[in-house]
Amino acid sequence: MDIELKNDSRRHHYLPVFYLKKFTDEDGCLYVYNKEKDEILKEKKSSKSMFFEWNRNTTSIGEVQMTIIEDLYSNLDSKFSKIYNEILLANYDNPTLREMRIIKNKCLLFINFIRWRVPARDKIVLNILNKYNFEDLYYYIGNAKTGLPVEDETIISAFKSLNFLNKSQAALIITVPFDNIEHVEGVSNSTELHSQSAYPSLICDNPYIEKNPTEDIKIFNEFIFPLTKYDFVIYSKTFTGSTLNQDFALAMELAKLENAEKYVACADRDHLIKLTNAYREMRKKNLNEFIIPNLFKFLD
Secondary structure (H helix, E strand, C coil), rough: CCCCCCCCEEEEEEECCCHHHHCCCCEEEEEEEEECCCCCCCCCCCHCCCCEEEECCCCCECCEECCCHHHHHHHHHHHHHHHHHHHHHHCCCCCCCHHHHHHHHHHHHHHHHHHCCCCCHHHHHHHHHHHHHHHHHHCCCEEECCCCEECCHHHHHHCCCHHHHHHHHHHCCCCHHCHHHHHHHHHHEEEEEECCCCCCCEEECCCCCCCCCCCCCCCCEEEEEEEECCEEEEECCCCCCCCCCHHHHHHHHHHHHHHHCHHHHCCCHHHHHHHHHHHHHHCCCCHHHHHHHHHCCCCC
């Protein structure tokens, strides 16, 4: 059996390059902090050379190597880059309620697109087929002759064990929360877009920062998400929309360092040094576990 590999790149980005470009300096590069080694790399990196894993989305059936998932992400990246640009170029001066609702829903869709594709959530993603009913995931296994649903557990288990299907769930569950219109409307009503221009903010390998982390793919919990190096999105049930001060901005940056698994990057090396030094001191004092809870206290 011959399967055409449409995407022969081995460098599979879990944060799309079009998104990373909105965090880079004038040269299109970022300074990178390796959290595991606790060091800032000497040379800055282009957006194409970070936040990826070699062959991350390569799977196989028998001895046949396939890039079906990477091909899927390539198509999704093309579509979501347009949605992302629509968010950034939207009218924020005097939008109508309808226009603002559309912008917020696009934001939520884009955020969920990023949320599940990062390595930090791999364990959750790989367990999705075991945790949820097929109906929740838009699957139907039927007998081709009778049209009746297959109830044979051996067949169902074989289906669930397919490696490429398990790994592809991150790309296939993007719209799941939107099945619950009431939930999404509530989240949208409590979501706000904010900007700050004091300094270029960090981007990390796990940018979706949750107040109460959940493995539930059907909902959004309260979160903070960096949209660009100067813009961010907040979903909070308690935030009243008051001005956010520099203490909040610092707490948000430290939260990215805490939430990261391995890599954190910034367009400004000096700013990255100051933040990593501050984070290092907090870790020495065993205070880093309070960073994210304290961040969301600013929104209460």
